[in-house]
Amino acid sequence: MYAEERQQAMAMLIGQRGRMSVADLAEQYGVTTETVRRDLAVLDRMGLIRRVHGGAVPATALTAIELGTVEREHTQTAEKERIAKAALEFLPPTGGSVLFDAGTTTARIAALLPADRALFAVTNSIPVAARLGTNTGIHLHLLGGRVRGVTQAAVGAEALRLLADLRVDVAFIGTNALTTAHGLSTPDFDEAAVKRAMVASAHRVVVVADSTKVGREDFVRFASIDEIDVLVTDSGVPQSVRNELVDCGIEVIEA
Structure with a gap:
């Protein structure tokens, strides 16, 4: 799997699950945790996810919008x-x-x-x-x-x-x-x-x-x-x- 394909898959998985840890992503895609962190940094810059302590959440997860x-x-x-x-x-x-x-x-x-x-x-x-x-x-x-x-x-x-x-x-x-x-x-x-x-x-x-x-x-x-x-x-x-x-x-x- 090319890096771009892996990153796209990661973004989709994070969107589905709501939160994924670095360790879980590394196991899921058979790469090192350092590779996952680099991928997450790329996805964060693209606005597709947001990095949080130990992993990532969807870009919409960090919000100040409040439903009634x-x-x-x-x-x-x-x-x-x-x-x-x-x-x-x-x-x-x-x-x-x-x-x-x-x-x-x-x-x-x-x-x-x-x-x-x-x-x-x-x-x-x-x-x-x-x-x-x-x-x-x-x-x-x-x-x-x-x-x-x-x-x-x-x-x-x-x-x-x-x-x-x-x-x-x-x-x-x-x-x-x-x-x-x-x-x-x-x-x-x-x-x-x-x-x-x-x-x-x-x-x-x-x-x-x-x-x-x-x-x-x-x-x-x-x-x-x-x-x-x-x-x-x-x-x-x-x-x-x-x-x-x-x-x-x-x-x-x-x-």
Whole structure:
């Protein structure tokens, strides 16, 4: 295979998988890691991929564009339903406390909560609160602050003050992007600040994210990878990436 053919194949594979490591590419094409790094440098200059620590992601993976709740509600719907059902395993027992981040997957978890389990629930999300408000077993607290239209989430100083005083059993956290190098990230500074405070307030952090989020890096990091206890995702995450996450001490659940 000529270098140009190999590079084109690499670009296509990275686009399909979402993220590929240098080692995996070297094994895939039977070349040295130094050759792979040179190929990735060429593809990066051409704008076909973006080099990240230890490998590469598609050129579209590094983004500050944020989809609204309506758009996200209709993407990866089957995967999100499975993830939400699997995440119920990590609910605290009756009398426990749970925090719900804003997001379409966390909203699905909220809709599935059993009515016979009394829980204290906190959220900054209007859609999540709407679902929890009809559950007679839930003692609900809605965080205040400025509501971002794109995510329907309360952000700002008021939400941060309340979160600073909380300690919950479990936090279900959503993310726009996740890698072992950059951690969890999102496009907005205010939303990142609230997510960061949520992670800090929880005894156990359960991230719920479909596989399209894994291997991507977004504008603002709100948590490092070692702050996650569990990742609930779908079967679309490459095995090499799953191994990286497990090596970081994360329990990876495939829904």
